[in-house]
Amino acid sequence: MSWATRILKAGRIVQDSPAMPASTVSPPTGTRASLQIRHVDAGSCNGCELELSGAFSSVYDAEQFGARLVASPRHADALIVTGVVTHNMRTALIDTVAATPEPRLVIAMGDCACNGGLFRGGYGVAGIVEDFVPVDVELRGCPPTPDEIIETLRGVTGR
Amino acid sequence: MKRNHTGAPVASGTATATLGVLGVVVGLRAVFGAPLRASIGWLVPFAGLRVDVDPLGGAFMALTGAVAAAVGVFAIGYARRERWARFPLVALPIFVLTLLVVPAAGSVTTFLFAWEAMALTSLALVLTEHHRAEVRSAGLFYAVLTQIGFVAILVALATLSSAAGSGTLAGIRAAAGDLSPALRSGVFLLTILGFGSKAGLLPLHAWLPRAHPEAPSPVSALMSAAMVNLGIYGIVRIDVQILGGGPRWWGTTLMVVGAASAVFGVLQASVSADLKRLLAYSTTENMGLIGMAIGASMLLGASGLASVAAIALAAALVHLVAHAAFKALGFLAAGSVLAGTGVRDLDRLGGLARRMPYTTTLFGIAALGATGLPLGAGFVGEWLLLQSLIHTPQGDNTLLSLVMPLSIGALALTTGLGIVAMVKAFGIGFLARPRSEGAESAREASPTMLVGMALAAAGCVVVAVAPVALGPVLTRVATTLPSVGDGHGPKLGAMLRLPGAAGSVSPVVLAAALAVSAALVLLLARWGVRARPAAVVRPLWAGGGPALTPRMQYTATSFAEPLQRVFDDVLRPDTDVAVTHVAESRYLIEKITFRTAQADAVEEHLYWPVVRGVAAAARGVRRAHTGSIHLYLLFGAVGLLVAIVVGR
Numbered sequence: 139m140s141w142a143t144r145i146l147k148a149g150r151i152v153q154d155s156p157a158m159p160a161s162t163v164s165p166p167t168g169t170r171a172s173l174q175i176r177h178v179d180a181g182s183c184n185g186c187e188l189e190l191s192g193a194f195s196s197v198y199d200a201e202q203f204g205a206r207l208v209a210s211p212r213h214a215d216a217l218i219v220t221g222v223v224t225h226n227m228r229t230a231l232i233d234t235v236a237a238t239p240e241p242r243l244v245i246a247m248g249d250c251a252c253n254g255g256l257f258r259g260g261y262g263v264a265g266i267v268e269d270f271v272p273v274d275v276e277l278r279g280c281p282p283t284p285d286e287i288i289e290t291l292r293g294v295t296g297r
Numbered sequence: 298m299k300r301n302h303t304g305a306p307v308a309s310g311t312a313t314a315t316l317g318v319l320g321v322v323v324g325l326r327a328v329f330g331a332p333l334r335a336s337i338g339w340l341v342p343f344a345g346l347r348v349d350v351d352p353l354g355g356a357f358m359a360l361t362g363a364v365a366a367a368v369g370v371f372a373i374g375y376a377r378r379e380r381w382a383r384f385p386l387v388a389l390p391i392f393v394l395t396l397l398v399v400p401a402a403g404s405v406t407t408f409l410f411a412w413e414a415m416a417l418t419s420l421a422l423v424l425t426e427h428h429r430a431e432v433r434s435a436g437l438f439y440a441v442l443t444q445i446g447f448v449a450i451l452v453a454l455a456t457l458s459s460a461a462g463s464g465t466l467a468g469i470r471a472a473a474g475d476l477s478p479a480l481r482s483g484v485f486l487l488t489i490l491g492f493g494s495k496a497g498l499l500p501l502h503a504w505l506p507r508a509h510p511e512a513p514s515p516v517s518a519l520m521s522a523a524m525v526n527l528g529i530y531g532i533v534r535i536d537v538q539i540l541g542g543g544p545r546w547w548g549t550t551l552m553v554v555g556a557a558s559a560v561f562g563v564l565q566a567s568v569s570a571d572l573k574r575l576l577a578y579s580t581t582e583n584m585g586l587i588g589m590a591i592g593a594s595m596l597l598g599a600s601g602l603a604s605v606a607a608i609a610l611a612a613a614l615v616h617l618v619a620h621a622a623f624k625a626l627g628f629l630a631a632g633s634v635l636a637g638t639g640v641r642d643l644d645r646l647g648g649l650a651r652r653m654p655y656t657t658t659l660f661g662i663a664a665l666g667a668t669g670l671p672l673g674a675g676f677v678g679e680w681l682l683l684q685s686l687i688h689t690p691q692g693d694n695t696l697l698s699l700v701m702p703l704s705i706g707a708l709a710l711t712t713g714l715g716i717v718a719m720v721k722a723f724g725i726g727f728l729a730r731p732r733s734e735g736a737e738s739a740r741e742a743s744p745t746m747l748v749g750m751a752l753a754a755a756g757c758v759v760v761a762v763a764p765v766a767l768g769p770v771l772t773r774v775a776t777t778l779p780s781v782g783d784g785h786g787p788k789l790g791a792m793l794r795l796p797g798a799a800g801s802v803s804p805v806v807l808a809a810a811l812a813v814s815a816a817l818v819l820l821l822a823r824w825g826v827r828a829r830p831a832a833v834v835r836p837l838w839a840g841g842g843p844a845l846t847p848r849m850q851y852t853a854t855s856f857a858e859p860l861q862r863v864f865d866d867v868l869r870p871d872t873d874v875a876v877t878h879v880a881e882s883r884y885l886i887e888k889i890t891f892r893t894a895q896a897d898a899v900e901e902h903l904y905w906p907v908v909r910g911v912a913a914a915a916r917g918v919r920r921a922h923t924g925s926i927h928l929y930l931l932f933g934a935v936g937l938l939v940a941i942v943v944g945r
Contacts, residue, residue, distance in 0.1 A: 212838055230841035237838045 176214035182221025193284035306376035309386035314369030320362025327355030349403025357400035371749025446494030453487035496528025509577035514632020522625035548596025555588030616678025622756035623666030630660035643853035648731030
């Protein structure tokens with residue numbers, strides 16, 4: 139049996155994905171292409187970052203559901219913002235959202251980003267994400283697990 | 298001293314350009330018609346002026362004339378804008394005249410006379426802005442190195458002339474076959490040294506990176522695109538034509554000198570931050586490549602491989618023409634930048650593409666030519682050289698199978714680093730945002746300057762796309778040279794073909810393919826964006842930080858830094874970092890001082906020991922200068938006595 143026939147016989151081998159979650163928003167790209175995401179750390183304790191890197195690792199593989207991390211807001215369709223907004227990151231967050239081409243989405247990830255969480259009212263804290271930029275999707279959890287991250291992202295990408 | 302003449306720049310530029318056109322006409326007539334011979338007895342004392350233009354000299358005359366025509370037109374606008382004094386305006390056409398007489402010279406005395414006149418007028422022109430100390434230092438360097446070269450040439454030609462028993466070059470050529478091998482080899486070594494110093498070959502190259510930046514740009518263009526060629530002319534005339542190529546070690550020596558010059562020159566070019574210094578080192582690089590090609594031709598000729606030798610020689614001549622075109626354009630464009638901004642330091646330039654669009658385009662053509670990439674002027678010559686090195690049938694010849702692969706390596710390294718140097722010159726100097734007020738307030742060159750540059754650019758395009766135009770001249774020149782004159786040369790048609798070697802390329806087809814595919818991409822892009830929403834203008838993305846400043850850009854120094862690190866042993870940069878700590882803690886830093894200077898390693902390790910030795914000897918001699926007139930009279934008497942006894 140040659141390698142070509144082996145490949146043909148084996149076909150595509152993929153793991154079954156969990157059931158499709160309900161769509162939270164319409165995909166901002168408006169096409170069938172994948173969602174390009176820029177991650178902004180507005181003042182996180184880095185717990186959310188650990189889980190986010192876990193979600194995009196080979197174990198959970200968020201990219202198979204059409205979500206992808208990019209290196210610049212100029213390339214992005216959506217932003218994932220983690221952490222409370224500190225004084226030092228306030229302008230940078232507003233600038234980053236302004237630099238993302240429209241139509242765009244802002245996903246607030248983690249309890250801190252959504253409601254201030256553990257750091258609410260701290261001396262270095264300027265506020266929560268919603269105080270400065272419009273938030274489209276909230277992802278609760280301290281920190282949210284990779285499965286929860288992927289579920290939320292599937293709700294955005296629709297895959 | 299500086300006055301604003303209105304008519305004088307026009308007169309000087311027109312005279313220069315007219316002399317150039319005359320040079321082209323006379324040169325081409327000599328190439329295709331009968332050799333021009335003339336002898337004017339009264340013009341030069343004792344020997345008279347003897348002119349004998351054969352196809353070889355005619356080709357160099359035509360090339361010099363073409364460069365002078367472009368430079369002359371450019372000089373009209375440049376001299377007016379820079380408010381030249383009367384002296385350089387007068388000296389410029391005289392310099393062109395001496396440049397034209399050198400390849401026309403038919404006798405040793407005429408040649409040496411014209412050569413020295415050329416050296417002196419160019420020295421005077423280098424010293425145009427003599428009120429600046431750097432210019433005086435550059436002038437001193439140039440004067441010393443060019444005189445060392447002249448002495449070598451003088452001794453070589455005088456020896457040759459007396460041994461052959463003839464004062465004319467034709468007479469020497471007829472008698473050269475009977476000379477002793479030792480004498481021929483001595484003459485060869487002296488001419489490599491002497492003509493090499495004019496061509497900017499190692500080790501007497503150090504005047505180029507000093508004199509070219511400090512001379513006014515039209516003068517730099519003439520020196521770098523026309524005068525250095527005459528060094529190559531001397532090597533071809535004396536060593537290839539008159540002495541007939543010689544034994545194999547001649548060619549090998551020239552190849553080694555050429556390869557060393559090429560690699561060293563391009564390394565220095567790629568780390569230098571001064572636009573004109575970069576172009577000057579690029580001249581050393583290209584003259585090195587030409588020297589390598591001539592050396593390869595001599596070596597192959599001596600090994601009995603005439604057809605490959607003809608390819609190498611054609612490579613040398615084509616690259617010579619290409620270099621003249623793109624280097625004239627490069628220096629003229631650098632002059633336009635200098636006149637428009639007052640800056641020639643790449644670290645302080647930038648942002649010229651918007652402010653000087655024509656100059657930027659024209660410098661781009663010159664830079665593309667200097668890279669040796671296809672559709673650049675330098676491509677055809679370097680391709681021919683590479684083919685001649687690759688297609689050398691080595692057989693069981695140890696020398697060839699050792700030299701040729703090493704030369705291919707040197708050529709490849711040179712071409713690769715040449716791209717780095719030119720990307721730096723164009724990218725840092727002309728693109729991005731202005732790094733200084735001078736670059737910010739740049740003005741486009743005046744119309745005559747643009748016309749002068751456009752003429753040189755036309756030359757670049759012809760060499761790059763239609764080298765077929767050079768074919769007939771090359772064939773005629775080859776007939777005058779022994780060992781390659783039997784019609785074996787490469788065929789420079791629409792398709793470059795090499796008889797006796799597998800290899801062909803067509804610049805015309807490449808250009809057409811590029812034009813068609815560029816048009817296709819443009820159309821597809823237009824079609825692709827027709828449904829997109831209109832573009833919006835937003836502030837530049839600065840990574841979330843405050844706005845970008847010009848100081849955050851890449852500079853020429855930072856662009857070359859990795860290269861400087863890799864070639865640390867050759868370049869030996871002089872860098873110094875001084876860190877000042879806060880008094881309370883060594884972990885906090887108050888300020889950091891960084892200083893870096895790029896000296897010429899050959900100069901440091903070869904010239905300064907000699908200069909120090911001469912200075913020490915002079916101090917010794919000075920001890921005899923006591924100021925006593927009696928002692929001086931005694932010296933005179935003893936000297937006379939010795940002369941009488943010896944000369945008895």
